[in-house]
Structure formats: C-alpha cells, structure tokens
Amino acid sequence: MGRYILKRLWRALITLIVISMLIFVIARVTGDPIAYLAPEDASEQELAQVRARLGLDKPIYVQYAFYVGDALRGDFGNSLRYNRPAFEMVLQRLPATIQLSLIAFIVSTILGIMMGVLAALRRDTWIDGALRLLAVLGQSAPSFWIGILAIMIFGVHLQWLPTSGRMGPEYLILPSLTLALFSMASVMRLTRSAMLETQTQEYVKFLRAKGVPESQIIFKHMLRNALVPVLAVLGIQLSHLVGGTVIIEIVFNWPGVGRLMVEALLNSDLPLIQAGVMLIAISVVLVNLLVDLSYGLVDPRIRIE
Amino acid sequence: MNGAIAPTRERASPGRPSRKGKWRSLPWLAIIMLAPVIIFGICGPLLYLHDPTTIDLLNPQKPPAWLEGGSAAFPLGTDQFGRDLLSRLIEGARVSLIIALGGVMVAALIGIVAGMASGYFGGLVDSLISQAVDVKMSLPAILLIILIGAAIGGGMTTVLASIVLLFWADYARVIRAETLSLRERGYVQLAKVANASHIRILTRHILPNLFGTCIVLVTLQVGRAILIEASISFIGLGIQPPATAWGLMVYEGRAYLATAWWLPTFSGLAITMTVLGTNLFGDWLRDALDTRQSSL
Amino acid sequence: MTDTNAQPVIRVEDLYVSLRRRRDGATIRAVNGVNFSVGRGRTLGIVGESGCGKSTAAMALVRLLPKSAEVRGAIHFDGRDLATESQGALRRIRGRKIAMIFQDPMVALDPLFTVGDQLAEPLREHLDLDGEALHARQVELLQAVGISSPETRLKQYPHQMSGGMLQRIVGAIAIACNPELLIADEPTTALDPTAQAGYLELLERLSETYGLALIVVTHDMGVVSRICHDVMVMYAGQTVEYGPVRAIFDQPRHPYTQALLASIPHAVEPGACLPTIEGQPPDLAALPPGCPFAARCPKVVDRCRTEAPPPVEFAGGQRALCWRADER
Numbered sequence: 042m043g044r045y046i047l048k049r050l051w052r053a054l055i056t057l058i059v060i061s062m063l064i065f066v067i068a069r070v071t072g073d074p075i076a077y078l079a080p081e082d083a084s085e086q087e088l089a090q091v092r093a094r095l096g097l098d099k100p101i102y103v104q105y106a107f108y109v110g111d112a113l114r115g116d117f118g119n120s121l122r123y124n125r126p127a128f129e130m131v132l133q134r135l136p137a138t139i140q141l142s143l144i145a146f147i148v149s150t151i152l153g154i155m156m157g158v159l160a161a162l163r164r165d166t167w168i169d170g171a172l173r174l175l176a177v178l179g180q181s182a183p184s185f186w187i188g189i190l191a192i193m194i195f196g197v198h199l200q201w202l203p204t205s206g207r208m209g210p211e212y213l214i215l216p217s218l219t220l221a222l223f224s225m226a227s228v229m230r231l232t233r234s235a236m237l238e239t240q241t242q243e244y245v246k247f248l249r250a251k252g253v254p255e256s257q258i259i260f261k262h263m264l265r266n267a268l269v270p271v272l273a274v275l276g277i278q279l280s281h282l283v284g285g286t287v288i289i290e291i292v293f294n295w296p297g298v299g300r301l302m303v304e305a306l307l308n309s310d311l312p313l314i315q316a317g318v319m320l321i322a323i324s325v326v327l328v329n330l331l332v333d334l335s336y337g338l339v340d341p342r343i344r345i346e
Numbered sequence: 347m348n349g350a351i352a353p354t355r356e357r358a359s360p361g362r363p364s365r366k367g368k369w370r371s372l373p374w375l376a377i378i379m380l381a382p383v384i385i386f387g388i389c390g391p392l393l394y395l396h397d398p399t400t401i402d403l404l405n406p407q408k409p410p411a412w413l414e415g416g417s418a419a420f421p422l423g424t425d426q427f428g429r430d431l432l433s434r435l436i437e438g439a440r441v442s443l444i445i446a447l448g449g450v451m452v453a454a455l456i457g458i459v460a461g462m463a464s465g466y467f468g469g470l471v472d473s474l475i476s477q478a479v480d481v482k483m484s485l486p487a488i489l490l491i492i493l494i495g496a497a498i499g500g501g502m503t504t505v506l507a508s509i510v511l512l513f514w515a516d517y518a519r520v521i522r523a524e525t526l527s528l529r530e531r532g533y534v535q536l537a538k539v540a541n542a543s544h545i546r547i548l549t550r551h552i553l554p555n556l557f558g559t560c561i562v563l564v565t566l567q568v569g570r571a572i573l574i575e576a577s578i579s580f581i582g583l584g585i586q587p588p589a590t591a592w593g594l595m596v597y598e599g600r601a602y603l604a605t606a607w608w609l610p611t612f613s614g615l616a617i618t619m620t621v622l623g624t625n626l627f628g629d630w631l632r633d634a635l636d637t638r639q640s641s642l
Numbered sequence: 643m644t645d646t647n648a649q650p651v652i653r654v655e656d657l658y659v660s661l662r663r664r665r666d667g668a669t670i671r672a673v674n675g676v677n678f679s680v681g682r683g684r685t686l687g688i689v690g691e692s693g694c695g696k697s698t699a700a701m702a703l704v705r706l707l708p709k710s711a712e713v714r715g716a717i718h719f720d721g722r723d724l725a726t727e728s729q730g731a732l733r734r735i736r737g738r739k740i741a742m743i744f745q746d747p748m749v750a751l752d753p754l755f756t757v758g759d760q761l762a763e764p765l766r767e768h769l770d771l772d773g774e775a776l777h778a779r780q781v782e783l784l785q786a787v788g789i790s791s792p793e794t795r796l797k798q799y800p801h802q803m804s805g806g807m808l809q810r811i812v813g814a815i816a817i818a819c820n821p822e823l824l825i826a827d828e829p830t831t832a833l834d835p836t837a838q839a840g841y842l843e844l845l846e847r848l849s850e851t852y853g854l855a856l857i858v859v860t861h862d863m864g865v866v867s868r869i870c871h872d873v874m875v876m877y878a879g880q881t882v883e884y885g886p887v888r889a890i891f892d893q894p895r896h897p898y899t900q901a902l903l904a905s906i907p908h909a910v911e912p913g914a915c916l917p918t919i920e921g922q923p924p925d926l927a928a929l930p931p932g933c934p935f936a937a938r939c940p941k942v943v944d945r946c947r948t949e950a951p952p953p954v955e956f957a958g959g960q961r962a963l964c965w966r967a968d969e970r
Contacts, residue, residue, distance in 0.1 A: 242749065243744055243745065243746060243749040243750050244749060244750055244751055244752045244753075246706070246744055247742075247743070247744060247750045247751070247812075247815075248752070248763075249706055249736070250704070250706065250736055250737060250741065250742035250743075250744070251736065251737035251741075251763055251764045251767075251815065252733050252734060252735070252736035252737030252738055252764060252767055252768060253737070253763050253764070253767060254733065254767070255733075257763075262752050262754075262755070265754050266752065266753070266754055269754075339754070340753075340754065341753070341754060341799040341801070342753060342799070342801045345799060345801075345802065
C-alpha cells in the first residue's frame with residue numbers, strides 16, 4: 042500500500058507542476074506583463090525598474106520559482122477587469138461549482154451503477170435494451186443541447202422548475218441532472234460489462250455450488266468485484282464532470298468558476314483565468330487522489346502487497 | 347498423468363458467430379444516421395436551397411414547413427436573420443466534419459508514433475511519454491481548452507489544437523499496450539535476431555498489426571471530436587460568425603428558445619445523430635474486427 | 643451395478659439434458675440417456691473430450707445449468723428425485739449434501755474476501771453456525787485439510803496464499819457441511835503435474851476419511867486410472883462405455899474407449915507418434931441417426947450409420963454401446 046500511495050502522490054504532484062508550467066508559459070507568451078503594469082508613457086529606465094522590481098530581469102526558471110511562490114500564497118494578481126484579487130474572486134465562486142459537480146458525481150455514480158447492475162441482470166431483455174440505448178444516447182448528445190431542451194420543456198413549456206441562477210435547492214435539479222447524464226452513461230456501460238464479466242468467473246460458479254443464495258452472490262460478491270474497475274475510472278469521470286460544469290454553468294446561468302472563467306476568457310482577463318485553472322486543477326487532482334486511495338480500501342490485492 | 351485426450355482439435359469457440367456472419371450484419375442504424383452527414387459534408391454547396399449566409403429580413407424566424415406559418419421554401423425554418431436553417435446545417439456539417447476528421451488524424455499520427463516509441467523502446471522514452479499521458483488523463487479537458495483559448499484566442503486553430511492535444515494521449519496509451527504485446531511475438535523476435543533495423547521492425551512488423559485498433563479508435567474519436575468542437579464553439583472559443591458550425595448554431599439558437607425552438611433543437615439533433623452514428627459504427631467495427639482492446 | 647454397497651448415494655436413470663445455443667437458438671442435446679450410480683466411498687470418473695456432455699451431466703445433478711436447460715430423467719439422492727426438486731430446495735442441497743469443486747483452485751475464491759469469510763458462508767447458510775461455534779468449525783476444517791496456523795490463514799486473502807494452500811482451502815469449503823457426494827469438475831485441468839498429484843491425493847483422502855461418494859469429471863485417462871473405481875466414457879452425450887476401471891483398462895469394448903486408451907502417451911512405444919482420432923465429434927444440435935461415433939470409427943459397418951446400437955452387458959458390470967462390442 043505504501044508504494045501505491047507514493048506512486049499516486051507522485052502523479053498528483055507531477056500533474057500540478059505541469060499545469061502550473063503551462064499556465065506560466067501561457068502568461069508569458071500572451072504578452073509582456075509590463076504592458077499592463079507600467080504607465081504607457083513610461084521611459085525605458087522606468088520600465089527596467091519595474092522589471093527589476095517584479096523580477097522579470099531574472100532568468101526564466103527564477104521567474105517560474107517566483108511565480109510558484111506567489112501562486113502558493115494565493116497571489117495571482119488582480120483581475121484586469123474587476124481590479125480585485127483574482128484568487129479571491131475564484132474562491133468565492135468555488136462553492137457553487139463544487140456543489141454542482143459533487144451532486145452530479147453522486148447522482149451519476151449511484152444511478153449509473155444501479156442501472157448497470159439492472160441491465161446486466163436482465164441481459165438481452167427489453168430493460169437491458171432500453172438502458173443501453175439510453176446510455177449510448179447519453180454519450181452522444183452534447184450536454185449543452187440536453188440542457189437547452191430541458192429548459193425548453195421543464196422551464197418554458199411546463200414551467201415546473203427554475204432554469205437560471207442559484208437560489209434554492211430546486212435550482213440544482215436541472216443543471217445537476219443534465220451534468221450527470223454523460224458520466225451516468227459511462228458508469229452504466231462499465232458496470233454492465235463488469236457485472237457480465239464477473240458472472241463468468243469461476244468463483245461465482247463455486248459460490249453457487251456452495252449453496253449461497255443468489256441475492257448474496259450478486260450483491261455481496263459480484264457487485265463488489267464489478268465495482269473495482271468502475272472505481273478505477275471514477276477519477277476520470279470526475280474530470281469529465283468538472284469540465285462539463287463549465288458548459289452547464291453557462292447554459293443554466295449558474296454562478297460558478299466555469300462561467301467566471303469563460304467570461305474572463307472573452308475579456309482576456311489573464312490573472313482570473315490563471316487562478317481559475319489552477320484552483321480547478323488542484324481540486325480535481327485532490328479528488329482523484331481520494332478516489333485512488335479508496336480504491337485500495339475495496340481491493341485487498343492493492344491494500345496488502 | 348499425461349493421458350489427456352489429444353485426438354480432436356478444439357472447435358472454434360462456441361457462441362461466437364463466424365466472421366462472415368458478422369460482416370453480413372452491417373450496422374444499418376449507424377449507416378442511416380451517418381449517410382446524410384457524409385453526403386452533406388462532401389457535396390454540401392451543391393445541395394443548398396439558399397446561400398447559408400444570405401440574410402433575408404423578410405422571413406425571420408420562420409417555423410419548419412410542416413407547422414403553421416412555415417413554407418416549403420425553408421423546410422426546417424429560418425433563424426432570426428431569415429437564413430435557411432437546413433442550408434446552414436449542411437454548411438455546419440462540412441465544417442464540423444473537416445475539423446473533427448482533421449484533428450483526429452493529426453492526433454492519431456502523433457499518438458501512434460508516441461505509443462509505438464513508448465512501447466517498443468521502453469526506458470526513458472517510455473516513462474516520459476507515459477508520464478505525459480498520465481498527466482493529460484488526470485486533467486479535465488476544459489482546462490486545456492481554456493489555456494489554449496487564453497494563449498491564441500478563439501477560432502478554427504483553437505479547435506484543432508484542442509482536439510489534437512486532447513486525443514493524442516488516447517492513441518498513445520492504447521498503441522503502447524498493443525506494441526508491448528506485439529514486441530514479444532515470435533516474428534518480431536525473429537526479425538530482431540535477423541538484425542532488422544528498428545525502423546523496419548516498427549513499420550513492417552508492428553504497424554500493420556495496429557491497423558484494426560487504429561481504425562476503431564479513429565471512428566470512436568471522430569464522434570468525440572465533434573462533441574468537443576461543438577462544446578468549444580458553444581463557449582465562444584470555436585468557429586467565429588459569420589462562419590458556422592453546429593455547436594455555434596445551438597449557442598446562437600439558445601437565445602431564441604422561447605420563440606424559435608427549432609433553431610437549437612435541429613442543430614443539436616444533427617450533432618447527436620452524427621455522434622450516435624459514429625459511436626454505434628465504432629462499437630460494431632470493434633466487434634467485427636475482433637479488437638481485443640476493451641479499453642477503447 | 644458395480645457398487646459393492648447395497649444402497650448407492652446417488653443413482654441416475656435415463657438422464658437427458660438439452661440446452662439452447664445462444665448463437666442461433668438451436669437446441670443442443672448435450673446429454674442423451676445416461677445411467678450411473680455411486681456408492682459411499684466410491685469414486686466414479688466421467689471421461690470424454692470437451693463438448694461430450696460430461697460436465698453438463700455432472701452439473702445437471704445439482705441443476706447448475708443455464709436457464710434454458712431442460713433436464714429429464716430421474717436423479718435419486720437422499721430419498722428424493724433431484725430432477726423434480728425446485729431450485730430453492732436444490733440450493734439447500736448444494737454445498738450441504740452435494741459439494742462441488744471446479745478446475746482451478748487459484749480462481750475458485752473471490753479475491754475481495756478473506757478465506758475465513760468464504761469458508762463461513764456454507765456453515766452459516768446450511769448449518770446456522772455463528773460466533774464461537776462457527777470459528778471452532780472453521781479452525782477444525784482447516785486442520786482437517788492439513789493447514790498449519792489456521793487462525794492466521796482465516797484472516798488472509800486468496801492472493802496471499804500459494805496454489806497448494808488454495809487447493810486445501812477449496813477442499814475444506816467442499817467438506818464444510820459433511821456432504822455425502824462430492825463432484826469434482828475437471829479438478830486437474832488447469833494445474834501443473836505436481837499440483838495435480840497433490841490435488842488428487844487430497845480428494846482421495848477426503849473421500850476415504852469421510853466416506854464421500856466422489857464423481858470426477860475429466861478428459862484425462864491418467865486421472866481416472868489414478869483415483870477412480872468406476873469409469874463412464876461419454877461421447878456425444880451418450881455413455882459409450884461404463885464399468886470398473888480395471889476391467890475397462892484391461893479390455894476396452896468400445897472403439898472410442900480403445901482409441902482414448904491408445905492415445906495415452908505411456909501406452910505408446912517411445913519415439914512413435916501418438917495415435918489420434920481423426921475427425922470431429924458430431925454437432926449436438928443435429929445428431930446423426932445411428933451411432934454418433936460412426937463417422938470417426940475405425941470399425942464402422944453399414945448398420946452403425948442407420949441404427950443406434952443397444953447397450954451390451956459384460957461380466958463384472960461392464961457395458962458398452964456398440965454393435966461390435968462382442969468382437970475381440
């Protein structure tokens with residue numbers, strides 16, 4: 042287990058380093074930061090002073106070190122448009138994004154597993170066919186289109202649910218379900234095939250020969266084994282979800298980090314983009330790490346080497 | 347205890363239809379879904395009823411022909427500027443297909459080379475490439491898209507760059523695994539013994555065996571690429587007006603969903619049908635070619 | 643018929659099993675009229691090449707078959723007819739009175755649960771054991787199959803154990819509820835020769851110690867000669883030859899049995915080619931009229947192709963299903 046944890050920690054660290062480098066490089070290619078910071082009529086000498094003060098006259102790796110140091114202290118500079126600390130602005134929006142993706146994550150995982158098990162147990166019946174069709178549809182339809190259809194049907198036409206903003210819990214229903222759809226389809230397909238795979242395992246035959254009740258075979262043994270590969274991709278599913286949040290936030294006018302970033306993008310508000318990308322990357326990496334570690338709890342082959 | 351019965355050879359595994367039978371059962375549903383898209387994509391301009399960019403302010407927001415107020419001149423209705431929706435969808439098909447195919451091809455090229463190098467040579471090359479694949483896998487696609495957008499702004503290049511950057515790793519991962527197992531095959535070992543050059547072994551002995559896997563992966567990726575293109579266009583980083591693509595059309599139609607529901611509905615339907623078609627076709631191809639990679 | 647005990651543990655009469663083939667929905671006649679019985683402490687080998695219906699016949703005894711399977715005939719066991727019992731009743735017999743073990747002990751256990759947990763399942767299910775009594779029985783069982791430090795072993799997972807250890811654990815699970823009959827389906831196929839020998843020894847010992855009736859399904863004549871008292875040779879779902887192992891090895895009456903015995907390596911001159919049986923077994927969905935072995939039989943006569951041969955009985959309880967079984 043120790044080695045396993047170390048490996049995962051290493052990967053998380055590498056991922057964060059790579060993304061921070063990407064952000065740093067992009068911040069440098071998109072223009073001389075001096076252009077934003079110094080008055081336009083500044084002389085060469087004044088510019089050099091500003092450069093020296095900001096450390097921009099140092100070699101690039103020293104600049105990167107400074108940059109990382111600032112980032113670690115949560116200093117990404119001020120938003121160019123709002124002139125407020127970018128990090129703070131992103132942090133303010135983070136709870137809304139976390140709320141949305143977490144609910145979608147839970148919904149898609151639980152429903153996806155349940156539907157996958159059902160489809161596998163009812164293999165080749167109409168239930169299986171309908172669920173599989175739903176899954177392949179869920180993986181083919183763009184989420185923003187599903188969201189727009191949902192708004193048209195449940196918001197405009199039936200007027201059952203609110204479709205814009207974040208006021209009460211009912212505001213969560215449409216966005217989180219729309220967001221969950223793609224992941225749910227993936228989890229379902231994977232669970233189904235994993236369940237069918239376990240059905241052919243020797244130990245299942247042996248359990249039947251032992252006279253263990255079928256319900257116990259399915260829910261204690263087969264399901265738990267089928268969950269091992271499912272759990273392995275939950276981290277990736279979460280990445281999909283966070284990515285999907287950006288789009289869903291736009292469709293449903295949800296005040297989260299995603300919408301903030303897309304707005305920042307259209308305004309070329311670089312500090313805001315940097316802070317947003319970094320914070321989202323950190324959250325995703327952390328949750329991925331958690332998922333990887335919980336994997337060890339389910340599978341003793343990883344826990345006990 | 348070697349008295350095993352040797353007499354008969356094991357029969358072809360039961361329950362698996364013969365290869366011939368599989369080819370006979372073509373995925374008609376997928377073909378029906380994809381055929382119009384491919385036809386429109388290839389001979390789009392010949393099929394326009396109207397020029398897709400011509401503004402016709404006399405006929406704004408006309409509903410589809412079968413609804414009250416619709417006219418046969420605009421089968422799927424018009425948008426807020428009176429542009430014919432069907433013609434715009436056909437134009438969008440061309441743009442979406444070109445971008446998706448182009449992006450996936452470039453990604454495949456990079457990914458296949460990286461994957462083969464990684465699997466064949468191992469060592470430092472392998473750990474660097476694998477590390478890169480790992481990092482890509484654990485980052486949400488949208489972050490890469492946003493970073494690219496921040497660096498070069500919106501447009502066709504952004505979409506292509508995003509697709510390449512997002513998809514090469516899938517090829518690298520799968521091809522690496524296949525190469526690893528191919529490397530141990532007898533004929534590759536023989537070629538090594540015969541002092542064949544690395545390039546020769548890779549191109550003559552390994553690459554041809556990756557063909558099935560690549561074809562399946564490309565098919566499945568084209569569907570995903572169309573989705574990515576649509577998403578990028580939807581957040582405003584993709585194709586810029588007056589040019590058009592399906593994702594952009596959904597985005598533009600969103601503002602009119604209370605008054606002109608057909609605008610976002612049909613453009614989204616076009617995306618869904620195309621992606622569904624490629625997904626079904628790819629699934630079928632995977633089974634038909636008997637690709638062992640279940641991770642595709 | 644060859645049983646020395648008056649009352650056999652299990653007696654099977656005219657067993658027929660048909661299955662539906664998934665590919666084309668055709669009906670497979672997997673087992674066609676099989677008769678046998680096994681007494682206490684006796685071992686019956688069911689032998690034949692893959693697809694001959696031997697495993698299906700064995701699994702039919704406890705009706706562990708695909709849903710599409712149809713079973714006809716009588717399976718007398720413990721005063722009832724298992725062919726007519728409900729699945730619920732059969733479940734209470736499986737693992738309790740009839741135990742089964744399969745090919746590879748390395749994959750017979752769920753990798754995610756401890757050995758103790760999996761040993762406890764039949765004990766809880768069938769004997770209602772719990773707490774102290776359960777634990778005591780677990781320890782007792784592991785000791786019975788020769789596992790040292792059972793307390794630690796119970797808490798371990800399958801991947802922490804060696805193949806030999808897992809064999810014994812599987813044996814312990816099989817005998818957990820003191821069954822009367824143990825069915826071993828291809829118990830040695832997946833094992834290397836050393837492990838095979840160990841496994842067979844274990845089975846033999848369990849059968850002797852607990853007076854189990856043992857049915858061993860195998861394609862390996864070596865296994866049969868090693869531990870079986872009686873043997874049933876199956877071909878295309880039929881019993882082509884049945885009788886005491888000694889008698890059949892001395893004087894096989896059916897051409898198929900003769901061919902099987904001839905293909906055992908040590909029966910051949912060093913350096914000579916192993917004789918093989920030409921051709922393929924018939925499609926069980928479309929059995930030919932007459933003898934199913936006719937197409938491959940070296941002694942075939944015209945009659946074999948049109949008329950099904952009757953069973954011919956010999957002294958000592960040997961019988962064969964062949965028109966020319968009497969000939970020497």
